[in-house]
Amino acid sequence: METILVLTHVDDGGAALTRASLETVTAGLELSRQSGSSFAIGILGLDAEAAAGAVAATGARLFAVSGEAFAQARYATDAAGCEALCRAAQATLILAPASARFARIAAGVAHRLGGVIDTHIADVQMASNAGGQAIEATRWFYRQRIEAVIGRELRPWFLLLDAGTHAAYAGEPVAAQVESIAVAVPAVRTVVEGFRAPMRGTQTIRPDARLLFVAGAGWTKKQPDGQVHVSEAGEQILSFLRLSGASLGSSKSLTDQKADGQAGEDQPVLPFLTHLNQIGQTGSTPRHPKGLSTCCHGEEPHAVGWRFISERRAISLDANCGWTRGKADVVYVADAFQVMARVNALLEARKP
Numbered sequence: 001m002e003t004i005l006v007l008t009h010v011d012d013g014g015a016a017l018t019r020a021s022l023e024t025v026t027a028g029l030e031l032s033r034q035s036g037s038s039f040a041i042g043i044l045g046l047d048a049e050a051a052a053g054a055v056a057a058t059g060a061r062l063f064a065v066s067g068e069a070f071a072q073a074r075y076a077t078d079a080a081g082c083e084a085l086c087r088a089a090q091a092t093l094i095l096a097p098a099s100a101r102f103a104r105i106a107a108g109v110a111h112r113l114g115g116v117i118d119t120h121i122a123d124v125q126m127a128s129n130a131g132g133q134a135i136e137a138t139r140w141f142y143r144q145r146i147e148a149v150i151g152r153e154l155r156p157w158f159l160l161l162d163a164g165t166h167a168a169y170a171g172e173p174v175a176a177q178v179e180s181i182a183v184a185v186p187a188v189r190t191v192v193e194g195f196r197a198p199m200r201g202t203q204t205i206r207p208d209a210r211l212l213f214v215a216g217a218g219w220t221k222k223q224p225d226g227q228v229h230v231s232e233a234g235e236q237i238l239s240f241l242r243l244s245g246a247s248l249g250s251s252k253s254l255t256d257q258k259a260d261g262q263a264g265e266d267q268p269v270l271p272f273l274t275h276l277n278q279i280g281q282t283g284s285t286p287r288h289p290k291g292l293s294t295c296c297h298g299e300e301p302h303a304v305g306w307r308f309i310s311e312r313r314a315i316s317l318d319a320n321c322g323w324t325r326g327k328a329d330v331v332y333v334a335d336a337f338q339v340m341a342r343v344n345a346l347l348e349a350r351k352p
């Protein structure tokens with residue numbers, strides 16, 4: 001029988017658990033129900049006890065490591081805190097969100113406990129195999145072309161879950177009984193003075209957004225009037241992102257233009273795009289419930305990056321583009337400049 005521990009941490013505000021933590025709670029809860037294993041949640045943060053109410057309705061045993069030393073992400077203190085939580089829970093299977101904070105320390109903590117770790121986990125469940133029932137984790141390899149199913153006998157077994165693979169736990173907050181764990185804070189050499197976030201406010205990649213908005217190279221191409229309208233394109237795209245909260249993806253052709261344009265090709269470019277926005281075979285494979293492609297042809301190397309986008313729509317002038325060939329649910333054969341201007345006007349009018 002396993003003892004499952006979900007490791008969680010509070011967000012930058014210090015009061016609530018992060019969304020990725022709550023997604024991992026869902027995974028742990030489902031697995032404990034399937035396997036009949038005991039279930040615990042460990043919380044790390046400045047005031048971890050205060051955040052516990054949000055997950056108390058799971059019925060899990062709750063452990064907290066609190067204090068000034070755990071207010072900020074820092075290897076020495078986070079690793080010591082998580083190690084203490086794992087020891088207190090006597091966990092055999094530890095699920096943790098692949099947040100920047102935990103991805104940094106999880107392998108080190110697994111090593112300290114003599115355990116093993118697997119990362120980029122998309123699912124974990126009880127499965128029947130030849131020898132009976134066993135816990136299996138799944139993850140993708142080779143740009144989501146191969147799905148591997150992993151089982152291990154060694155314990156403790158750490159699994160880092162990718163964000164977006166489970167719904168965030170959303171039980172009613174209730175009064176929590178929390179076991180506070182005392183940690184001998186290790187010698188600290190790193191002082192966190194604050195955060196410096198580039199592009200704050202103009203951030204275009206938003207992993208938690210419900211919608212992925214993809215811009216293709218068509219936005220910078222000559223339009224039916226024989227002219228390019230790149231500044232209008234940029235304004236429309238940024239307005240839509242601001243009004244809808246969508247995350248911005250791009251085709252390779254469009255992000256490459258930026259690089260080439262800087263290398264001397266006399267082509268106007270969209271200055272806010274980087275290769276981090278690129279979706280596809282040689283780009284990213286984000287997880288958003290919905291996607292809207294604009295001015296993009298929907299070729300296979302691009303569309304493979306949409307593997308985890310369930311509802312797909314596209315706006316393209318070309319009735320024979322890849323999206324119309326089974327890659328999107330709805331394709332509007334229309335001018336994206338006109339459609340997005342109208343959509344933005346409607347969103348603007350609805351603004352509270």
Ligand SMILES: Cc1cc2nc3c(=O)[nH]c(=O)nc-3n(C[C@H](O)[C@H](O)[C@H](O)COP(=O)(O)OP(=O)(O)OC[C@H]3O[C@@H](n4cnc5c(N)ncnc54)[C@H](O)[C@@H]3O)c2cc1C
Pocket residue numbers: 215216217218219221223250251252253254278279280281282283284294295296297298299300301302305315316317318321334335336337
């Ligand atoms: C090994 C390899 C790896 C690759 N990896 C990737 C990858 O990771 N990601 C990726 O994206 N690509 C990748 N590609 C490139 C991919 O094959 C395509 O070349 C690329 O996706 C095309 O980008 P696009 O559709 O934006 O541009 P285009 O093919 O130029 O299409 C532009 C589209 O915009 C439409 N359009 C123009 N104006 C308007 C308007 N006003 N309204 C509506 N529609 C309009 C046009 O009809 C056209 O369909 C890869 C290719 C190779 C060979």
